[in-house]
Amino acid sequence: MYFAALLARTEDGWEASDTELDDVETLSDLADLAREASPDDDTVLVLIEQEDAWFGLVRVDGEDDPRIYVSDAAAAARSSYGEILLTDELLGREPGDDDADLDSLDLDGTEDGEPDKDADDDEDGASADAVPHSPVGDSEILDDLGVSEKELRALDAEDALGAIAEALGASEVLETVR
Numbered sequence: 336m337y338f339a340a341l342l343a344r345t346e347d348g349w350e351a352s353d354t355e356l357d358d359v360e361t362l363s364d365l366a367d368l369a370r371e372a373s374p375d376d377d378t379v380l381v382l383i384e385q386e387d388a389w390f391g392l393v394r395v396d397g398e399d400d401p402r403i404y405v406s407d408a409a410a411a412a413r414s415s416y417g418e419i420l421l422t423d424e425l426l427g428r429e430p431g432d433d434d435a436d437l438d439s440l441d442l443d444g445t446e447d448g449e450p451d452k453d454a455d456d457d458e459d460g461a462s463a464d465a466v467p468h469s470p471v472g473d474s475e476i477l478d479d480l481g482v483s484e485k486e487l488r489a490l491d492a493e494d495a496l497g498a499i500a501e502a503l504g505a506s507e508v509l510e511t512v513r
Contacts, residue, residue, distance in 0.1 A: 337385040337416055338496070340512050342505055343373040349505035353512040356383070356416050362393075362401060365419055369395040378480075382500075382509075383416055387493040391420045394476050404472040406492055412466040425472055477502075 341352045352372060359365050369379040376397035384390040389410040394402040403420050411417025423430045474484040482502045490498055500509040 337383065337414070338513065339381065339383045339416070340496075340509060341369060341372045342380040342382060342500070342503070342509065343369075344378040345373070345375070349503060349508050351505065351508040351512045354381070356419070359419060362403070362419055362422055365393055366395050366401045369393065369401070370398075382496050383420070384492065384496050385411070385414050385416060389414070389417065390490075390492050390495045391417065392472075392476055392499070393420065394473075402473045402476050404470065404474060404476045404487065406470050406490070406495065407468060408466045408471040409468040410492075421466065421471070426466060 337356075339354050339356050341354050343350045343352075350372075354368065356365070359368060365381060369381050370376075373379045373395075379395045381393040381395070382390070383392075389405065389407040391406070391411060392404045396402075403422070403425055405411045405417065405420050405425070408417075408421060408426065412421055470488055474487055477487060477499065478484065480503055482499060486502070487499075496509065497506060500506040
């Protein structure tokens with residue numbers, strides 16, 4: 336189960352709208368959806384949470400590139416909505432390196448079913464390209480809106496969106512779409 340909403344800053348304060356992400360396939364699609372919510376190029380926040388396991392924020396300011404924060408990249412990677420946010424750039428990967436784990440296998444036709452431990456693997460055999468169980472992205476995404484990096488990182492996925500909305504003065508409008 337997931338929840339997604341748009342918070343658009345206007346002259347009169349924040350306006351919230353519930354949003355469906357079923358037709359969103361890329362970060363660019365998500366940014367376009369956010370821009371449509373604010374015809375005046377004001378700040379729009381896309382808030383996404385999934386099963387109290389992770390939350391994500393996308394901030395779109397006019398035509399600027401979207402800024403992204405994901406509370407737990409590994410949990411988000413298991414979600415189709417999280418995969419939208421976890422770009423190669425955000426994860427520090429080269430674009431198009433989706434099969435990074437395959438690169439660590441030496442497939443020369445002499446395999447015996449046990450891949451050799453690659454130099455990029457850590458001592459537990461995990462690939463260095465694995466998605467981390469930690470926050471990724473721009474942790475200063477809400478600094479100028481009153482939520483510091485430290486406060487953002489300390490939020491529990493279970494109540495993060497409510498806490499963010501409260502700090503922004505938008506908890507009532509967010510509750511109307513929840």
